[in-house]
Amino acid sequence: MTTRDSAHAFMPYPDVPVTHAASGPLAGLSFAVKDLFDVAGYPTSGGQPFVLAMSGVKTETAPTVQRLLDAGARFAGKTVTDELAFSMNGQNAHFGSPINGAAPDRISGGSSSGSASAVSNGLCDFALGSDTGGSVRAPANHCGLVGLRPTHGRVSLRGALDLAPSFDTCGWFARDVATFARVAEVLLRTDPEPLPERGVRLLAPTDVWGLLAPEVLEAQAGPRARIEAALGAAAPVEAVLDGFDAMYWAFRYLQGREAWRTDGALLERFAPPLGPGVADRFAWARSVADEQVTKATAFRARFRAHMTALLGSDGVLILPTMPDVAPLISAGEAGLEDYRNRATRMLCIAGLAGLPQISLPLGSRLGAPLGISLLGPAGSDRSLVRLAEAL
């Protein structure tokens, strides 16, 4: 890909052929891969020039990518990721800002920004991303795509760069549920803990819905009604434990500590210049104290138990994916940081609990797409996709 696509979604690596099976369940589909996953013949940058310089050319392909190739999907290229995957904005100080195909004046969201951009601009049929704190769900919301954060550990991240391993998951995007489900069939196969075929118990976390501004609530009314019509009216529940702040900080402390464990050695030895928000977040991550980690770990265990009890084997939360449509590019660093902080309060539920969450592009506001999510019990990923197929 020595000519850059107009969406700035792809990394400009020289075009090295990648073999795929001649037939299979994904034959005829093309896919892009977030530049966090190894593909033989290509470097892996993690959106960071030093990582790129050190990468060399990889000789092995990450198993999840290989599975897609073996299923007949054609590799379209590697996509820009936010720097070291530690951002939600879709802006990389070194490799640029992939364009949101659904709302070009708004951020694409990140860190799987290039993958969401490539799919939303029609440059490929689906794309692999990863989701640690929202890196699939945020760009899915922003770019009007179907996107899944799977159950933690469900889809292999071997051969991919870590951010915070106890949160990192491998997800993907498609423009429509049918394509999305074809990929799900390959990457998820059968659920270890499927939802019941009928009689899913839909739950509306009133505390999470209560975070929305009235105009966003209004925009979500239609999508929510559509899901409730298909699955039955949602029973009100409380998802939050000890208040949003406790959840938010537990997530941030644990993610920060793990991110520093992953990248701190690189950052201390090489002192690479980082994009502004990224530099700030790593500086903060470095400062996380042991006591904060200990408390957050205990909170996470309690929160997981709470969510397991709440959902049982048939409960599905219906919740907004994000606080609103994608922020305008012109919002600037401060505006994006505020949005990010509000978003993390919603996104950290699946992250802390390790649960699958699918975002569906059923809404819109201000001419931009707006996602709504279904969050199910551990191991119900394929079932969540089936619910989406049934809508």
Added chain:
Amino acid sequence: MTTRDSAHAFMPYPDVPVTHAASGPLAGLSFAVKDLFDVAGYPTSGGQPFVLAMSGVKTETAPTVQRLLDAGARFAGKTVTDELAFSMNGQNAHFGSPINGAAPDRISGGSSSGSASAVSNGLCDFALGSDTGGSVRAPANHCGLVGLRPTHGRVSLRGALDLAPSFDTCGWFARDVATFARVAEVLLRTDPEPLPERGVRLLAPTDVWGLLAPEVLEAQAGPRARIEAALGAAAPVEAVLDGFDAMYWAFRYLQGREAWRTDGALLERFAPPLGPGVADRFAWARSVADEQVTKATAFRARFRAHMTALLGSDGVLILPTMPDVAPLISAGEAGLEDYRNRATRMLCIAGLAGLPQISLPLGSRLGAPLGISLLGPAGSDRSLVRLAEAL
């Protein structure tokens, strides 16, 4: 080099062995190479992440690098260059700021920043750089090194990234004249137009010296007296034609036009985020008009004739390399831009005329090194090094 040197001089590429001759005139010396030159087994970044991403691993080594290897010098690594070599500051927004070994609180100068940093910090014996508008002379001045901008075309730049080909030259750095001369013997061999062995006519361009602030003039008095004691008192001449502004703008228009011809396609197709000063300079380069280029081309021809007549076959200009010692890192972008504009008025003489200029670290001020230069007729490069050896 997977552990970064403490000077931040080297690119963090994986260490790929590069073969050198077991014996030869440079046996026992190690050298670094500005990351503008191809070395087989390594990528070539030009200090720009997109260029790095597109580079792939080179399979051929630039002939000038190969000549050093064939002479027995050991390759120590590739060094950070200012982005696309279009800066004089030694600060790269993506790959960091190599540290000035002679004055760590001051910029190293660029664009051959990593090469000057590696030599000044004692990490290798000599290093290749390139000089378009001062990219060897500025860091030589700042880091207290011997540095040569050769006669245009004298040392091959094949296998190196261009900036402005009618100005680009291949130079190098060493800490002492003896080492510098050993490399000169290999890269220059014999001069096509040697200076007379005795009776060089030393010329002091009063207009250039007049640019210096009194305290810098004072700091240059000793070095100048030392050279005059060895070569005879300098006769006053006027180097400048039509005033400094005419020279300055002729240089900038021509360099800008060529730099845009070199990199404009890359910048327009990929829109890579550039460091702040670099982005501004390319935006300006893009705006250079045909009429400005035509006038500048005519000026350059007249200026070359002027310099040829002035120097004859035995004239050598003695001039300050730069307006002062290296600016403090804390000077900030505006302070550096002002310094750069003043420096270009001195540096553009050799650039416009295509003439060789050697900078010698004979002075100091504020505890930082200060260079003084000898500028000779076309093809007198080796003779200039001999004059330095005789001091």
